[in-house]
Amino acid sequence: MSHNDPIIAFRSALFDSAAFGSGEVMPQAIRTPEEAHRFFQTQIARTMLARRLVFLIDGVERLCCEVAGRRLLSATPCAEDDDDKSLLAFDALDDPGTIQPALDALAAEIGGWPAQGATVAVRIGPTALAQAAPRGGLSPARLSAAFGLQAAPAEPSDALTAFVDMAGTAIEAAAYLTGDMLYALKGEEPQIDALSGFLEDCLTEIDALPDDFFCPPGQGGMLVLRGSDGDAPAVVIGVLEELTILAHAAPQAVSTLVAAWAKTALRQ
């Protein structure tokens, strides 16, 4: 984006992005190892095509990663002395003896970033790697587990009950679906009937959402929908493992719902 004409510069950047996938994530503040781990995991989860991501701490290259299909294929620390480079290659996922030390080393490397500087940025470029093994590598969910970002899993039904409790008056009625059974969590019979009818109508649409709609896959997610009538209840659709929760909620309480979901379902 160094060209003086902003339109030409932008078109040039678009061309580069389309042709080479180049770009950069601007510096973000990092204060704790958890922030560093989440930032790293987010970049992996967001990378769909084959890319080389170079992570920079305060402008200094620290880690070079090959990524494709939202999966981390390799990670190489950018040591000052080339002889010191050690490759963390994830081509032996089924060998716990190989992968666990590599994961521990990666977690330690990234967790050490806040001590090395105040900001982390990413330079994104093309890579020839990865096209051959799009399903190999580490998923964001596996990275979460390796980084300790996932608390011990709760029973999904318990987590959804806790979500409804924590949301309090923000949720007017709620029920969850498992298999073909709908279980009421909160609300009177007419409200549950309304939820049941909505779910019956929309289940096909919900099932048709792509596998990676809730990204990273496997960790669930929550969708809050509001119509044009500002007084009508919002519709909440949450997915956690094999359970789907449906709720009617106060339309102006989205922050409360999101915070409750993060604490209970995502256990953040």
Place this chain on the structure above:
Amino acid sequence: MVTSGNFESQMSTKPLQMFRSALPGCEIAVLTDVSTGTVLAWDGSVKWPQEALDALCAQARQVLALGQRRAPLHEPQTAVLATALGVQCFLRAAPGAQEVLCCVLASGSDVDAALDAGAAACAILLDGPLRAEGGA
């Protein structure tokens, strides 16, 4: 540092810049046309690859198509998607409009404030620079 993009004019991104810079934790704001899957303009503290912008546009189309013609939504105007990686907000610029404002927020951001600010930004975007400059 702020980066922006728009096919028609850099001036068109100003409402997006103002919207995003006023929201703590807002990583990127994107104006998209869901009927054509076109990214009209964006402003971000980060520069997303084009395919990520396209994926956000596709996601906007998917979420705002859920529950159509069914009470109490009839036609969803706003959608908020919360996942382990953060929160994505999608707002139709006006009832029935195909232009949708998308923004990506960090976990813990004030989503209600973002939706209110987004509605105000949409009014400016539709009535202001984009229309005047023929961008949308």
